[in-house]
Amino acid sequence: MDRGILRIVNLGVEVDGRKILQNVNLYIQRGQTYALFGPNGSGKSTLLMAIAGNPKYKIYDGRIIFKGKDITNMSPDERVKMGLGISYQNPPKIPGVKLRDLIKHCAKLGGTEDKIEEYVKMLKMENLLDRDLNVGFSGGEVKRSELLQLLLMNPEFAMLDEPDSGVDLENIAVIGKAISKLLERDKPEEERTKSGIIITHTGHILKYVDADYGVIMYKGRIACVGDPYDILKTVENYGYEECVKRCLRTL
Numbered sequence: 001m002d003r004g005i006l007r008i009v010n011l012g013v014e015v016d017g018r019k020i021l022q023n024v025n026l027y028i029q030r031g032q033t034y035a036l037f038g039p040n041g042s043g044k045s046t047l048l049m050a051i052a053g054n055p056k057y058k059i060y061d062g063r064i065i066f067k068g069k070d071i072t073n074m075s076p077d078e079r080v081k082m083g084l085g086i087s088y089q090n091p092p093k094i095p096g097v098k099l100r101d102l103i104k105h106c107a108k109l110g111g112t113e114d115k116i117e118e119y120v121k122m123l124k125m126e127n128l129l130d131r132d133l134n135v136g137f138s139g140g141e142v143k144r145s146e147l148l149q150l151l152l153m154n155p156e157f158a159m160l161d162e163p164d165s166g167v168d169l170e171n172i173a174v175i176g177k178a179i180s181k182l183l184e185r186d187k188p189e190e191e192r193t194k195s196g197i198i199i200t201h202t203g204h205i206l207k208y209v210d211a212d213y214g215v216i217m218y219k220g221r222i223a224c225v226g227d228p229y230d231i232l233k234t235v236e237n238y239g240y241e242e243c244v245k246r247c248l249r250t251l
């Protein structure tokens with residue numbers, strides 16, 4: 001049985017007339033979690049934005065297939081309804097919108113109204129609920145707020161853009177456990193219904209979320225797919241360029 005949930009075929013993406021991604025191919029099966037690595041500016045966030053359907057990220061080539069359906073030209077709302085969810089690296093500050101009201105809306109979309117209290121407690125968000133969204137939030141608080149919204153939206157395919165950057169060691173454990181829950185990492189692969197992509201520079205989050213595969217984005221292309229922990233070690237020891245060379249040699 002084909003367990004494919006997301007298939008990206010020859011994808012090319014441009015932003016403000018500049019080609020950022022070329023010929024990106026990726027096939028992710030239901031139940032799998034991918035770690036996405038790559039140097040600054042290599043196109044990682046661009047890929048997630050294109051999958052989410054942000055209109056600023058124009059697809060000039062290729063297709064995105066989600067759950068067997070071509071979503072290349074679908075609106076972001078339609079994609080969310082189909083089960084795609086994203087947590088942003090730098091979400092906007094929205095004065096006048098209370099986190100409490102936003103998460104109620106997320107829970108309604110995800111059918112998780114009965115989980116609000118549990119997740120708020122798990123992510124230690126009690127004191128932030130009556131604050132304006134992201135206004136004056138610390139870096140770590142922004143990450144926990146993004147994750148809370150995503151958990152409540154309960155997407156089948158979750159995309160997390162650097163959930164561990166700027167987060168203290170204690171809170172990385174909190175965030176890691178929440179992501180593991182979101183991606184059902186405690187279940188055997190064949191029983192999982194959730195899948196996702198996590199962008200990480202340091203790999204700290206992978207101590208708590210055992211990703212199945214690692215992918216390197218390099219100069220706007222997917223340059224390597226392999227064991228995420230091996231990739232991290234090679235990058236740490238030899239840098240991205242050498243890691244990509246070694247990976248291409250073994251293909």
Ligand SMILES: Nc1ncnc2c1ncn2[C@@H]1O[C@H](COP(=O)(O)OP(=O)(O)OP(=O)(O)O)[C@@H](O)[C@H]1O
Nearest residue numbers: 015016018020038039040041042043044045046047
């Ligand atoms: N509006 C824009 N106009 C021109 N170039 C842009 C625009 N937005 C993004 N870019 C460029 O696209 C490239 C890819 O950016 P992207 O944010 O996808 O990289 P990234 O791999 O996520 O980087 P980081 O690790 O630093 O977050 C960068 O060189 C960036 O400067």
